[in-house]
Amino acid sequence: MDLQGKCVLLGITGGIAAYKMANVASALKKRGADVEVIMTRNATQFITPLTFETLTGHKCIVDTFDRDFQFDVTHISLAKKADVILVAPATANVIAKMAHGIADDMLTTTVLAAGCPKLVSPAMNTGMLENPITQDNIRTLERYGFTIIPSESGVLACHDVGKGRLPADAVLLDYVEQALTPKDLAGLRVTVTAGPTQEAIDPVRFLTNHSTGKMGYAVARAAALRGASVTLIHGPTALEPVRFTEDVAITSAQDMYEAVTSRFEQTDILVMAAAVADYRPATVAADKVKKSDGDMSIPLVRTADILGTIGPRKTHQFLCGFSMETRDMVAHSAEKLQRKNLDMIVANNLKDPGAGFGVDTNLVTFLTPDGGVRQLPLMSKDAVAGAILDEIMARKGR
Structure with missing residues (x-):
């Protein structure tokens, strides 16, 4: 996501993980964000304000009564400027102060004055984190509308093993992006399919395709x-799970069929980006099929047609299918759109440079029942995902 024009205020407190926030500040700047940093005095024992000033181009604020700066009421001006505040790492002490409205330094004063979304990432010793007092303070922050980013488990700086680690940079960035993204899909239930299926031949071998799941994961x-x-x-992929979603892992086309059809009534939008096998072996050998000198043939039978089954049954659902072709893309996709009673189909040609399996870009064409055919330029799959959702929302009239 391009964060151009967005102000992200980082609140850094006195935990050993404070040094990790230099990478987060840098990553936010690279995405176009205007990054401001407030540090507690204890935080400056772990990393210097100069580091953040160099990365952000702004003075790093520590002292509430600092006079070596432009004349304004800084905690108020920063509170008004910020589009989101991320307090990370958040110590037990600062969490307690924020939960009870104690504003005795620049960070807690600014947090108390701000009306923007506030994200808190607790990072501390396991015993401190699991102490009922800290847990009660975290619940209090949640009750007041703060978003708590769960701590990760692992070896801590004190050499204990347990919860309390600051999450990876990518996790913190995802939470910031979520807080800044307009919620035009709020209240809608969206089901997305992605990746390949695997159709077993025997306990060792299976039939599959080259899908990596990147397009569906992006949607x-x-x-x-x-x-x-x-x-x-x-289906089976090598991709990291998508945060903020319910993850349902399947293997075969039949698994996919059951997972989709069982959720269909509760779905508002279905995006079928998976490359589901059209055929499976007629029988699955109980033991490994041994190699012989002659040729071998494997009888195949048709798998269940997911969209062909649910298309005629749709009521309020918006159905978006995908069509990957190697020739006559528009004609074949238009026929599939009509035959399966879809509301939209996203088509691409595997032979086009930059489109297809395993790459980070795609070149797609939208087809709709009213005869609409709209080709998009070559884009990243993240950008294509946004364009797909924009088109769906425009056609749903929201």
Whole structure:
């Protein structure tokens, strides 16, 4: 997501993980954000304000009564300027102060004055985190509308093993992006399918395709960031799970069929981006099929047609299919659109440079029942995902 024009205020407190926030500040700047930093005095023992000043181009604020700066009421001006505040790492002490309205330094004063979304990432010793007092303070922050980013588990700086680690940079950035993304899909239930299926031949071998799941994962992520309740149903992939979604892992086309059809009544938008096998072996050998000198043939039977089954049954659902072709793309996709009673189909040609499996870009064409055919330029799959959702929302009239 391009964060151009957005102000992200980082509140850094006195935990050992404070040094990690230099990478977060840098990553936000690279995405176009205007980054301001407030540090507690204890935080400056772990990393210097100069580091953040160099990365952000702004003075790093520490002292509430600092006079070596432009004349304004700084905690008020920063509170008004910020589009989101991320307090990370958040110590038990600062969490307690924020939960009870104690504003005795620049960070807690600014947080108390701000009306923007506030994200808090607790990072501390496991015993401190799990102490009932800290847990009660965290629940209090949630009750007041703060978003708590769950701590991760691992080896801590004190050499204990347990919860209390600051999450990875990518996690913190995802939470910031979610807070800044307009929620035009709020209240909608979106189901996305992604990746390949695997159709077993025997306990060792299976039939599959080259799908990596990147396109479907991008759609699921974009829908979740825009406020939808998202279920991602996917075949075997090597991709990291998509945050803010319900993750449903399947293996075969039949698994995919059951996962989609069982959720269909509760779905508002279905985006079928998975490359589901059209055929499976007629029988699955109980043991490994041994190699012989002659040729071998494998009888295949048709798998269940997911869209062909649910298309005629749709009531309020918006159905978006995908069509990957190697020739006559528009004609074949238009026929599929009509035959399966879809509301939209996203077509691409595997032979086009930059389109297809395993790459980070796509070249797609939207087809709709009213005869509409709209080709998009070559774009990143994240951008394509956003364009797909924009088109769906425009056609749903929201």
